[in-house]
Amino acid sequence: MKMSRNILSVLILFIFNNLVFGQKTETIRGFSREYFDFQGRPAWLMKPKVSAFGNPWVWRAHFPDWHTETDSILLERGFHVAYVNTNDMFGSPTAMQIWDDFYNFLVSERRLAAKVALEGVSRGGLYVYAWAKRNPLKVSCIYAEAPVCDFKSWPMRHGSKDDWNSLLQNYKFTEAEAQSFSDQPMDNLKGLAACKVPILHAISLEDMIVPNEENTFRLVENYIKLGGKATVWPMIKGEKSLQGHHFLIENPEEIADFIEQNSVPSKTVLDPAKYHQIRGGLANSFRKFQKEKFGRVAFMGGSITESSGWRDKFSQYLQEKFPETKFEFINAGIASTGSTPGAFRIGKEVFSKGKIDLLIEEAAVNDRTNGFSSVAQIRGMEGIIRHALLENSMMDVLVMHFVDPEKMADYNAGKEPEEIKNHNRVAEYYNVGEINLAKEVTDRILAGEFNWKDDFKDLHPSVFGQEVYFRSMKTFLNNCYKNTDFTATSRPRVLLKQLDVFSYFRGDYFDIKKAKTLKNWKIEQSWRPDDGVSTRKQFVDIPALVSTEVGSEFTLDFTGTAVGICIASGPDAGVLEYSIDGKQYPKLDLYTQWSSSLHLPWYLVLDDKLKDKRHKLTVKIDSEKNPKSLGNACRIFYFLVN
The missing domain is CATH 3.40.50.1820 (Alpha/Beta hydrolase fold, catalytic domain)
Known part of the structure; x- marks a missing residue:
């Protein structure tokens, strides 16, 4: 036989x-x-x-x-x-x-x-x-x-x-x-x-x-x-x-x-775990994946998150580690956005998709590039993490810090980059995991494992750089998996009081249709640039409150401790004057260093230390303009209210 x-x-x-x-x-x-x-x-x-x-x-x-x-x-x-x-x-x-x-x-x-x-x-x-x-x-x-x-x-x-x-x-x-x-x-x-x-x-x-x-x-x-x-x-x-x-x-x-x-010779390689803080780990999400055979994972960050590379390998890892689990992956990476934009957009772009089990967040690169203050960095990151844990107390959160030349210069000068220090402070306070890739890449370059010019190449990592990132993430994931007791019962996180009472944890988009007493403003239902200048793909064919005329004015009633605007800052970006409850604020130049070549999605907080009550915002396009600007335009996609 x-x-x-x-x-x-x-x-x-x-x-x-x-x-x-x-x-x-x-x-x-x-x-x-x-x-x-x-x-x-x-x-x-x-x-x-x-x-x-x-x-x-x-x-x-x-x-x-x-x-x-x-x-x-x-x-x-x-x-x-x-x-x-x-x-x-x-x-x-x-x-x-x-x-x-x-x-x-x-x-x-x-x-x-x-x-x-x-x-x-x-x-x-x-x-x-x-x-x-x-x-x-x-x-x-x-x-x-x-x-x-x-x-x-x-x-x-x-x-x-x-x-x-x-x-x-x-x-x-x-x-x-x-x-x-x-x-x-x-x-x-x-x-x-x-x-x-x-x-x-x-x-x-x-x-x-x-x-x-x-x-x-x-x-x-x-x-x-x-x-x-x-x-x-x-x-x-x-x-x-x-x-x-x-x-x-x-x-x-x-x-x-x-x-x-x-x-041969075999070179000593730095251990990625040296740059990790597991803290609360990923046990809640891993147990959910294993037991319920379903997982929803969201990635929040800028262009390094949005583009393919480490994120694809991260997703593949989870799918192969939990082969019986059906995963839903949400790519909420948007180029140029950091912690403040993240705090206001996370509700619409992440939590509206369903209950999130694991949130991956990175904002350190753009928080420096976009010039957010130290206070704003804490308020933005706490806004993201606290909002997440209020949304789902069983959610696991992992904060990562990507590398750029400025952070390398800080570490080589013996100091911790401000944005990483601030984000770490929030992550530690909420006992969530952290991977410091900025420090890891800096140390590996100093150790001669590779170099920036030929290997890593840019803050948008080369293919090689993406592999360096994922190797570290995989080590973190494996160590979390190894330390997860799959027989235990997951417990919700108990939140402490706010680290900053004005943090943006109630941040959300506020509909532009709520603007009142419009003078020379109109809502374009499906805005896209008509001057041949590009923008981000997430900010075309969506409604925008638009005016290009000096003296155009509107008001907005809102309730909360902070208010702001999400705009497209292009070659013709103007200057705004505004007041809240009659209090006049300094004029706001909407033009950025990138505006000449990009209708850049730009998040501007007008005030974030208001009393938690009803307020009135009045906005007017000023006659002044940036010397480099071609006009006086303001295009608002969303109001930002905390």
Whole structure:
């Protein structure tokens, strides 16, 4: 009777566990191999007789005892060789979770190097590239032998039906989903290329099982186009078998040289956890994801949050960590906005979407760029966090601080940037988590791990910089996950009194239709620039209260402690004079340093220390204007009321 592949795999694992685990260690090719159980899976670690400095290591994927000549040479040179059995999982997200944990175990518990050389044979290519793309800064190099680089090639077209069905099951794919999958090893390699991970493929030109035209050649072409360093060595000597898929490795010494040159000396890398404050952690949201199988996560910040990069990898992490959970991700990042805008827009743009379980907030870059005062930074950040916790006392909040040259200059001068100090004060007061990426990037540059000009490049991080950001976030998320007791009952946060009694925690948009006694103002129902100057995509085709005439006037009745306006500050931005309850205030120039080339969404608080009662605001366009302005325009999208 023919035994099914699944039954055979289980039997092999059973024999492996019972025969090998019983003896714990054995000598293979003159080196000690330690066997151990890792999360219920067979695993082993081969040890050199004398470890090279920094404990460099090689991680074997599927088929760990196939073509071991290179490994033996590396063991002689002081490398460790490691393996965990995730066979027949085809590099699926579930397998990647095991790989993440195995890496963390070997680096933290066994003190192996922070960067590992990956070796993938045949279907092992699915594993090494899947993990490397998720963790490019943890990979020194990749050596692959006849690697599968597209599972539509193997096993779909050239493999067995059993293997194909097993892959579908592991990925939880329908046939159609597998056909449309767009993250094969050959896809999305820009992070790996940006992190300068060199790759070497050994192939047979006669391979009909994993054809080069569908696998290695396509991956290498894609990688080189992205700036990646790739080498292909055809093995032409000796006999070929299994339709050219099995072949002799002609030059194991040179392959060992490739791995050694890219792995040694092992450099000490700063621990991201040094820049984290877990505080209240993420246990409430993680338990919700696990138990209720649903999660709503919101990202608030400026352009670095709005654009793709770390946010996509953050979302992917949660989806793979909680594979049975349906997630809804809200991207509330808007370029140029910081804590004050965030406090007033969070109700409409985040909380109106439904109950939020996890809020990610960043405002440090724009709070400095936009010139918000120290007091405003505290009122804005407290406005965001306190509003969030009043909205949902079970919500988890994570505050992050991104880097810019000014913050680096502050840290290098021995002082903490003002906006980070203020945001930290609020985060600590409310016991919410914090990741200080500004300090981390500064320290890594000082330690020589990379540089700003060629690697990180800008406050809008390069692809490499996005990977640096996410590596830190992933460490934070993993540590929170590790420390979460999923059997415990989540408890609501108990709020203390306000840190600042005038903080914007009741901040919200106030409809422009509430303006009264309009003199030469009109509401354009679907405003967009008509002068050829751009604006932010969130601020077109929406209503705007508009006037371009000197002397135009309106009034607004409101109740609260603060009032302001959200405007488009373009090339013709004017000057306003205004009063509240008859009290005259200094004139307000709406023109900014960016107005000549952008109708910039600009949030202006007119007063934020009012008595909490009914007030009347009177606004008038003044005859004065900025010397650089082309007119006297004012375009208001929202009133801001706390």
